[in-house]
Amino acid sequence: MAYKRADRVNALLQRELGMLISEELRDPRISFPTVTSVEITDDLRSARVYVSVLGDDDAAKTTMAALEDAKPYLRHELGSRTDLRFVPELAFVPDRSAERAVRVARLLREAREGETKSLGGSASRPPSAAQSADEVVDLLRGARAIAIVSHRDPDPDTIGAGLALGLGLESLGKKISWHCADPIPESIRFLRGSERYGQEPPPGDVDLVVTVDFGSVERAKFALPSGPRLVNIDHHASNDEFGSANLVDATSAATAELVSRVIDTLGIAWTPDMATAALAGIMTDTGSFQFPSTDGRALERAARLREAGADLQAITYNIYRNKRFEALKLWGFAFSRLVREDDGQLVWTELRAGDLESAGAREEDISGLVEQIARSSGMRVALLFNEQDGVVKVSCRTSQWEPSVDAAALMSTFGGGGHVRAAGALVPGELAAVRQLVLQTAQAALKSARARTAVGA
Numbered sequence: 001m002a003y004k005r006a007d008r009v010n011a012l013l014q015r016e017l018g019m020l021i022s023e024e025l026r027d028p029r030i031s032f033p034t035v036t037s038v039e040i041t042d043d044l045r046s047a048r049v050y051v052s053v054l055g056d057d058d059a060a061k062t063t064m065a066a067l068e069d070a071k072p073y074l075r076h077e078l079g080s081r082t083d084l085r086f087v088p089e090l091a092f093v094p095d096r097s098a099e100r101a102v103r104v105a106r107l108l109r110e111a112r113e114g115e116t117k118s119l120g121g122s123a124s125r126p127p128s129a130a131q132s133a134d135e136v137v138d139l140l141r142g143a144r145a146i147a148i149v150s151h152r153d154p155d156p157d158t159i160g161a162g163l164a165l166g167l168g169l170e171s172l173g174k175k176i177s178w179h180c181a182d183p184i185p186e187s188i189r190f191l192r193g194s195e196r197y198g199q200e201p202p203p204g205d206v207d208l209v210v211t212v213d214f215g216s217v218e219r220a221k222f223a224l225p226s227g228p229r230l231v232n233i234d235h236h237a238s239n240d241e242f243g244s245a246n247l248v249d250a251t252s253a254a255t256a257e258l259v260s261r262v263i264d265t266l267g268i269a270w271t272p273d274m275a276t277a278a279l280a281g282i283m284t285d286t287g288s289f290q291f292p293s294t295d296g297r298a299l300e301r302a303a304r305l306r307e308a309g310a311d312l313q314a315i316t317y318n319i320y321r322n323k324r325f326e327a328l329k330l331w332g333f334a335f336s337r338l339v340r341e342d343d344g345q346l347v348w349t350e351l352r353a354g355d356l357e358s359a360g361a362r363e364e365d366i367s368g369l370v371e372q373i374a375r376s377s378g379m380r381v382a383l384l385f386n387e388q389d390g391v392v393k394v395s396c397r398t399s400q401w402e403p404s405v406d407a408a409a410l411m412s413t414f415g416g417g418g419h420v421r422a423a424g425a426l427v428p429g430e431l432a433a434v435r436q437l438v439l440q441t442a443q444a445a446l447k448s449a450r451a452r453t454a455v456g457a
């Protein structure tokens with residue numbers, strides 16, 4: 001019984017302290033803290049509060065010092081916000097696991113780049129991403145005219161993060177423009193403010209360019225102006241830190257989640273429009289909270305966005321339920337050509353050059369299709385080949401079940417990238433040739449995964 005009670009109190013304290021620290025404390029020494037867990041003693045008299053700080057050791061130290069100073073205030077607030085008869089003594093403990101994860105992601109990337117480097121790649125390394133959380137906030141505070149750039153083939157995360165941040169900065173009196181080389185898909189045009197996106201690149205006379213949700217400049221599709229400083233906010237492990245300041249956290253489930261922390265740090269008040277935009281990004285990048293990337297931060301943020309007035313019904317209808325008839329016709333072509341190999345572990349299909357036209361469909365209607373292919377029982381690697389002018393767009397999804405293949409690694413063989421379970425590549429060449437090459441590589445990856453599993457078993 002006592003154990004259950006403690007659990008409930010831990011969860012309550014974690015939630016309340018998380019909100020208090022990010023929303024009420026305005027101490028400039030505080031740098032992106034997240035309350036990762038709380039452990040209360042059996043007598044409910046004192047609690048260890050684990051806090052992860054996105055930043056270097058100095059950022060962690062000053063943040064912990066600021067929290068230490070805020071203890072009396074925090075305990076007082078806990079007393080008035082909860083039904084606890086006795087507010088426990090608080091002991092703040094730095095939790096470096098999130099920061100460690102960021103570092104591991106960077107080391108892996110550097111190892112990969114090391115291989116490229118020996119083939120003549122660039123040798124310059126950007127400064128630690130850790131220190132840049134503060135740098136990013138400072139740059140945003142200092143800029144007057146800011147251009148926000150979302151990636152090509154925009155998804156709800158890049159648009160939602162861009163809108164939430166831009167609308168928030170606008171409420172601080174800044175001049176904001178939004179840029180995306182490709183048109184905003186119909187399914188996300190319900191997000192208020194999305195009509196303010198233009199397809200032209202940012203002008204050179206802004207103070208700051210902010211890119212959201214992409215890891216290399218090519219994903220902008222247009223050239224970014226070289227004059228203004230550049231802030232790069234992203235959660236892809238493959239991010240090459242092309243900004244003058246980079247806030248890259250590969251442990252974050254969505255750029256919209258990352259941007260939400262920036263918005264809080266800037267002390268911006270959330271509006272329902274901002275909250276809807278951010279929640280759309282978090283929901284889609286976590287597959288409606290189904291992907292393994294769904295962590296406490298994503299769930300907690302979703303709860304807070306909902307409380308800030310995020311329109312959940314608009315998101316579920318527009319993004320998940322409402323489907324264009326022409327899109328269903330197009331998906332039919334892909335379904336009718338489904339192939340499985342390797343005992344169903346490899347599942348693939350293709351869209352051919354004339355398909356869009358015969359279905360009356362658009363490019364954006366393809367989004368979501370590969371997830372449907374990946375539902376096939378026993379699938380470990382799912383591939384969708386989409387024939388375009390001289391290039392084939394390959395989308396890849398992989399399963400966490402053994403033999404498990406790293407989708408990002410597989411796609412990086414073809415110059416692409418993405419996440420462990422979801423990745424893609426644009427491969428120049430004819431459909432048949434590209435398909436054969438990618439399928440061979442996928443089969444080899446499956447084979448080595450099977451061998452590894454056999455050894456491990």
Ligand SMILES: [Mn+2]
Pocket residue numbers: 157158213235254255285
């Ligand atoms: Mn994203």
